[in-house]
Amino acid sequence: MDLQIALLLGQDGITNGAIYALLSLALVLVFAVTRVIFIPQGEFVAYGALTLASFQAGKLPGTLWLLIGVGIAVAVVDLVVAIRSRQRRRIPRIIGWNLVYPALAAALIFALTPAELPLLAQVVLSLILVVPLGPMTYRLAFQPLAEASVLVLLIVAVGVHFAMVGLGLLFFGAEGSRTPAFSDGSLSLGSLTVNAQTLWVLGSSLSLIVVLAFFFERTIYGKALRATAMNRTGARLMGISTVMAGKLSFLLASLIGAFSGILIAPITTVYYDTGFLIGLKGFVGAIVGALSSYPLAALGALLVGLLEAFSSFWASAFKEVIVFTLIIPVLVWLSLTTHHVEEEE
Amino acid sequence: MMSPRLFLAGFVVVLLVAPHLVSEFHVTLLNYIGLYSIVAVGLVLLTGVGGLMSFGQAAFVGLGGYATAYLTTATNLPAGLAMFGGSPWLGLLAGIILTATVALLLGLLTLRLSGHYLPLGTIAWSISLYFLFGNLEFLGGHTGIAGIPALDLFGLPMKDNRNFYYLIWVVVLLAVWLTINLLDSREGRAIRALKGGAIMAEAMGVDTARSKVVIFLIAALFGCISGWLYAHLQRFVNPTPFSLNMSIEYLFMAVLGGAAHVWGAVLGAGVITVLKQWLQDWLPKLLGASGNFEMIVFGLLMIFVLQRARDGLWPILARRVPWQGRQCAVPEAAALLRKPLPEAGRVLLEARNVVKRFGGLVANNNMNLAVQAGEIMALIGPNGAGKSTMFNCVSGVDRATEGEVLFCGRVVTELDSREIARLGMSRTFQHVRLLPTMSVLENAAIGAHLRGSKGVIPALLRLERGEERQLLAEAARQVERVGLGAAMFEAAGSLALGQQRTLEIARALCADPCLLLLDEPAAGLRYMEKQALADLLRKLRGEGMGILLVEHDMDFVMGLADRVVVMEFGEKIAEGLPEEVQRNPAVIEAYLGGVE
Numbered sequence: 001m002d003l004q005i006a007l008l009l010g011q012d013g014i015t016n017g018a019i020y021a022l023l024s025l026a027l028v029l030v031f032a033v034t035r036v037i038f039i040p041q042g043e044f045v046a047y048g049a050l051t052l053a054s055f056q057a058g059k060l061p062g063t064l065w066l067l068i069g070v071g072i073a074v075a076v077v078d079l080v081v082a083i084r085s086r087q088r089r090r091i092p093r094i095i096g097w098n099l100v101y102p103a104l105a106a107a108l109i110f111a112l113t114p115a116e117l118p119l120l121a122q123v124v125l126s127l128i129l130v131v132p133l134g135p136m137t138y139r140l141a142f143q144p145l146a147e148a149s150v151l152v153l154l155i156v157a158v159g160v161h162f163a164m165v166g167l168g169l170l171f172f173g174a175e176g177s178r179t180p181a182f183s184d185g186s187l188s189l190g191s192l193t194v195n196a197q198t199l200w201v202l203g204s205s206l207s208l209i210v211v212l213a214f215f216f217e218r219t220i221y222g223k224a225l226r227a228t229a230m231n232r233t234g235a236r237l238m239g240i241s242t243v244m245a246g247k248l249s250f251l252l253a254s255l256i257g258a259f260s261g262i263l264i265a266p267i268t269t270v271y272y273d274t275g276f277l278i279g280l281k282g283f284v285g286a287i288v289g290a291l292s293s294y295p296l297a298a299l300g301a302l303l304v305g306l307l308e309a310f311s312s313f314w315a316s317a318f319k320e321v322i323v324f325t326l327i328i329p330v331l332v333w334l335s336l337t338t339h340h341v342e343e344e345e
Numbered sequence: 346m347m348s349p350r351l352f353l354a355g356f357v358v359v360l361l362v363a364p365h366l367v368s369e370f371h372v373t374l375l376n377y378i379g380l381y382s383i384v385a386v387g388l389v390l391l392t393g394v395g396g397l398m399s400f401g402q403a404a405f406v407g408l409g410g411y412a413t414a415y416l417t418t419a420t421n422l423p424a425g426l427a428m429f430g431g432s433p434w435l436g437l438l439a440g441i442i443l444t445a446t447v448a449l450l451l452g453l454l455t456l457r458l459s460g461h462y463l464p465l466g467t468i469a470w471s472i473s474l475y476f477l478f479g480n481l482e483f484l485g486g487h488t489g490i491a492g493i494p495a496l497d498l499f500g501l502p503m504k505d506n507r508n509f510y511y512l513i514w515v516v517v518l519l520a521v522w523l524t525i526n527l528l529d530s531r532e533g534r535a536i537r538a539l540k541g542g543a544i545m546a547e548a549m550g551v552d553t554a555r556s557k558v559v560i561f562l563i564a565a566l567f568g569c570i571s572g573w574l575y576a577h578l579q580r581f582v583n584p585t586p587f588s589l590n591m592s593i594e595y596l597f598m599a600v601l602g603g604a605a606h607v608w609g610a611v612l613g614a615g616v617i618t619v620l621k622q623w624l625q626d627w628l629p630k631l632l633g634a635s636g637n638f639e640m641i642v643f644g645l646l647m648i649f650v651l652q653r654a655r656d657g658l659w660p661i662l663a664r665r666v667p668w669q670g671r672q673c674a675v676p677e678a679a680a681l682l683r684k685p686l687p688e689a690g691r692v693l694l695e696a697r698n699v700v701k702r703f704g705g706l707v708a709n710n711n712m713n714l715a716v717q718a719g720e721i722m723a724l725i726g727p728n729g730a731g732k733s734t735m736f737n738c739v740s741g742v743d744r745a746t747e748g749e750v751l752f753c754g755r756v757v758t759e760l761d762s763r764e765i766a767r768l769g770m771s772r773t774f775q776h777v778r779l780l781p782t783m784s785v786l787e788n789a790a791i792g793a794h795l796r797g798s799k800g801v802i803p804a805l806l807r808l809e810r811g812e813e814r815q816l817l818a819e820a821a822r823q824v825e826r827v828g829l830g831a832a833m834f835e836a837a838g839s840l841a842l843g844q845q846r847t848l849e850i851a852r853a854l855c856a857d858p859c860l861l862l863l864d865e866p867a868a869g870l871r872y873m874e875k876q877a878l879a880d881l882l883r884k885l886r887g888e889g890m891g892i893l894l895v896e897h898d899m900d901f902v903m904g905l906a907d908r909v910v911v912m913e914f915g916e917k918i919a920e921g922l923p924e925e926v927q928r929n930p931a932v933i934e935a936y937l938g939g940v941e
Contacts, residue, residue, distance in 0.1 A: 169636045
């Protein structure tokens, strides 16, 4: 290996690592707030990428029908609860978010011709369709089990993952898609040539991280999420709705997931089931951060990206083996540093 | 009335006649149900009972399948493996050795992981092993290995699906039998305590780390055997059926059937397999596209089951059948040997300058106390004085930050609670730690864990019945002794709180201790019950046992204790005879507040 190749691999690794870092942040957030190990995170990546690809191919993405269908399901469940508990003033809000919003999204897509719109508008349309699926999933799958054990929530997360992968196959078919780069060209830094898309990925990831940091430090909702993550009961006693916190964390996770998918779609071919492995690599990063520290998680994710890039050079067939075996010593180290017999349910 | 025996007999009859009544296709389906059941039974033991979640069972199935596939087809085996070549039976042996080795290694590494790290760890190595299967050239890569020879059972070639059917289902029944045996034993009680009672089990002398490895190993070996059968049934292996997705389906089977019920595994395997077949026929037609759309239904089904029927299908079905009442006889058996109690007056327990800090909080500061054989020592103090922390430090449940604890003349500061239990200390907990679904008798029997010695293999094969009867008889004696004889076979969770505390004492007594640590034993008891408890404790003292007692009921303490230690804010403020302590101004101030 010469310097040229090393730089190239490093660039690859850092690009992927930045995506894993974004995902690991979302995973840490969701786990801290809701105790859900968010296995379906990767499906949002695939949904985001493939929805954008569908728009560009002039097709109607299946995620639109999913949004409408899931919206109806949430509306029915919430309406039943609202009517039974005589909270009629909640009804307009329920109908607005779960029925009117998907209908408006559909109207917008039918009114415009997404294939002819500029990239930015296509990206926004894709996010409009995919992101609300996050909080809706929380409502349907996790909210009824909010007090269950981590392991029960984990099986539910796996169930959601299964359903979403199957639906992804139904909506997008088995063929993969790749979208054109956000912008052409490259940047030369001495002997190193950096692709424009790499810069897009790094720039967007960094700005998203900065925005998130601002959100958590400076806004009331961000503080509410942090409070819930530290102590659910305490947060509830302070008037923070844990349901709101759960939905908000899922909203951020689906936003980060879908956006990551849109970022990588020009770099790698995305299939309906690609998201899973990408999400899991985010997990490896998150676990390095012990599912609790954001900077450590991001650092771990970068490490995963680099390890993956270099192992694909030396032993490309075994790159997944190497990446996923890495997690075991980390887990063991984590377990050794937390000494005591843990009481599980 | 349905008895378990009648159910089993009926099931076996159905199994015997089934292949003669259904088509070839359905026999194949039944074969698969059997193969999956074997894996799912292991998962019930591991996840449903033991509380350890694994997303890696399919990888063990793969190890079993690939081991025999490689060894029976390779023409040029490496020298070290040549002895295993050529025969499916040697392939099975090699598979078992390989799986046991891998499982032991993975188990020792990942079972240390707490809570949710374990399932994440299993996902990781499950993916690793899957990609390893697909990328190792000698295993045929992603195309796999074909031409695996048929099994030969006592000269009978197993080429026919129907022949194989009987072999598979004999193995299923064996797996069920072994698992049920194991759970109904001394080791089984230890395993059942893993979920929700690990701290208690350790304090009763159970090596919970070992129990975890045991169930992990058994579940892995069930997987390996299923994989071996699969390889010789299909006579072809490739990586697909050993992927993470299949591991997840195995977990679904166990959860759907009822993760805590051994027969639920068979039920779950049946339902998922039939449903999958049916969905694979219908969904593509319905949706007009081909693909694994059954995943959608399985995913949604799992969410539904966990929201609406978390215990799975088996308990729902079992409730509809009028089961014959369980056997409720206390076994008769010779009494267990008792350790001689030390002579009265000998110092049993001595805490020297014990300090316990939690971060910046000092819960115990320079605590000294000593308990002798044949005396009742009471530890009293206002709420939050650090009494329970002191209890945890001397019994090894927690570790003192500084200072020394001596028990029976040995320094035990660094020992785990189960090692201290082995030396003859037994305790109860302030917050009752019982296993609510187990009977009163079984809960008490956990206390007798260290008085038995028969291990896992005798338990699997039911060769430890003599010892088991002795343990249960001893447990029954202690349950009677504390006055809970009438509730012997009721679920411990159904007792009133006071009775649950009393049951904790029975459990502690089952260990045949020389020192008994009781954390608020009289809380929640009525007057008469307190009298009975006081009488019992006096009797134990008379026999020579040392008793250390934390209690808030002053009448109870002052009438019973020989000496009293008073704590406040983590420190000892007084020690002496009950009358002296009652007159001590510092004690009065601690309890009633000072006079300004």
